[in-house]
Amino acid sequence: MSHLKSLLSILLISLSAVNASPLRRDASMATLRFAARLNAREDATLSIADADRARAQAMVHAGSKSKRAGSSSVSITNGVVDYVAQVGVGSPATQYSLLVDTGSSNTWIGAATQYNPTSTSVDTGDTVYVSYGSGEFSGEEYLDTVTLSSDLVITGQSIGVAQSTSGFNNVDGILGIGPTDLTQGSVSSGGLVPTVTDNLFSKGIIGTEALGIFFPPISANSAGELTFGGYDSSKTTSPVNYVPLTTTSPASSYWGIDQSIAYGSSTILSETAGIVDTGTTLILIATDAFDQYKSATGATMDQTTGLLTITSDQYAKLQPLTFNIGGSPYDLTPDAQIWPRSLNTEIGGSSSSIYLIVTDIGSDSGSGLDFINGYSFLQRFYSVFDTTDHRVGFATTSYTDAVIN
Incomplete structure (x- = not known):
């Protein structure tokens, strides 16, 4: 089981509970499908329960201290099932297999498939580094066009281009769809890095900064879905x-x-x-x-x-x-x-x-x-x-x- 991959997780604030949703399917929503994939049991020294428990304790530790570069370290994917989306970067776009990650916010590529800059690529000159516990990546920050689907095309999106990675097998990187605060300190210039969800919202591609997630059971042999801008009521x-x-x-x-x-x-x-x-x-x-x-x-x-x-x-x-x-x-x-x-x-x-x-x-x-x-x-x-x-x-x-x- 490949549990040498790792992740972060997400946000705070409080409101009163609401029972009826104002979010509906409309022109400012779009869906990205992703595939479930079983991890191979490459290392049986850690049980599935132990791997989850180690992740939980890392979350407690990371959540109890102030954020700094590389300070949050939790497991990137769950111990048995990965969720992988095909994402295009550049123009013409190169397709990358990225882990769908609601718990971290930097989107990066290059762990397997090499990044080839195109006419839309801009090297910011900054370096980027994120630690995910037993895995990490470091490299350069670029701004580029990211294509999630025909309805979800983001220009000028920050991406990390990995020069060094550990703990990632058979994937090209991560599609980070967590909260913006988790990017604090990840890029050498400092500050926060707008996420793909941030940019979809700020550019008016989606009408509200919300994400619906449909995870079918792995035994159902069905594709999962991310719905940006609301939720899919058909599910x-x-x-x-x-x-x-x-x-x-x-x-x-x-x-x-x-x-x-x-x-x-x-x-x-x-x-x-x-x-x-x-x-x-x-x-x-x-x-x-x-x-x-x-x-x-x-x-x-x-x-x-x-x-x-x-x-x-x-x-x-x-x-x-x-x-x-x-x-x-x-x-x-x-x-x-x-x-x-x-x-x-x-x-x-x-x-x-x-x-x-x-x-x-x-x-x-x-x-x-x-x-x-x-x-x-x-x-x-x-x-x-x-x-x-x-x-x-x-x-x-x-x-x-x-x-x-």
Whole structure:
């Protein structure tokens, strides 16, 4: 599993919760499709749970201190699934395979496919460096035309052109779609670097600085979508319910929200702060909540995968795991609480076993970052990250209650 790739994550501020979305599909919205790709298990020394936990602790550390160049270091992609978009740079455009990253904000290329300047390329003379924990890149900053799709063409976009990279395999770089603040100190001239989302908005290509993300389950063999400027209502089966970003540190440094979690009728985590993160594979919860979940399900720890495992009889008795966010319940069904059995061997597990996707974050509740709603949550719910109104929203999809694992 290639977990030598790394990332950052995102933002703060607080508003009151809003239940009906004003964002709609219109001429100032456009969608970029991306493909899911399984990571090869190149190194089995770190389990999927350990990799996610290491990422979580790096987030706590990075979010608890002031920003400086290279100070934030978290894992670039989740431990098993990468999301890769084809992005054109230059004119005529060269196509690059870039990791879709909601947790960092610099867009850069050159890890695999070489950058060839064209008539639209401008060398700013500045150097750029970003550390992602166990991975990093350094190089030169250029301004160039970036083509996300026929409707999403950005002129004069800052890009990093890598001269040195580590921790990136079989990709050309990153499409950074996180908040602008995460670029602070990354370029030698100092200051902030406008992101692709910033420039789409400032140039009037999109009408609001919001991003809708559709992550189908990897077992569904379907493409994901980024919708710039709003959300794609054709992918949702309910209204988008919004909540303000949390003010609790260190979760407030990312896409942080407040929520509680119940298993069946019992609350296992009282309302507290945590984050929504596309780069985390599993669902991580505070140790005291995890211990309650383990006891309630009757699960045992599998040392090979680092995940809880249950029997078929225990699976038949699983209760919903409910995330209460802004007064709205989001239920993970029994099927949604287990790792896809067709992918058991991808995490070093047994094909006949049943593994749970809830694991221990590594610290008790009260740390200021008590949960991470990772890919295992986001593949069941559509998510909207709204910079304009400082909020995050969720809606159900056709996969919310699907039996696919």
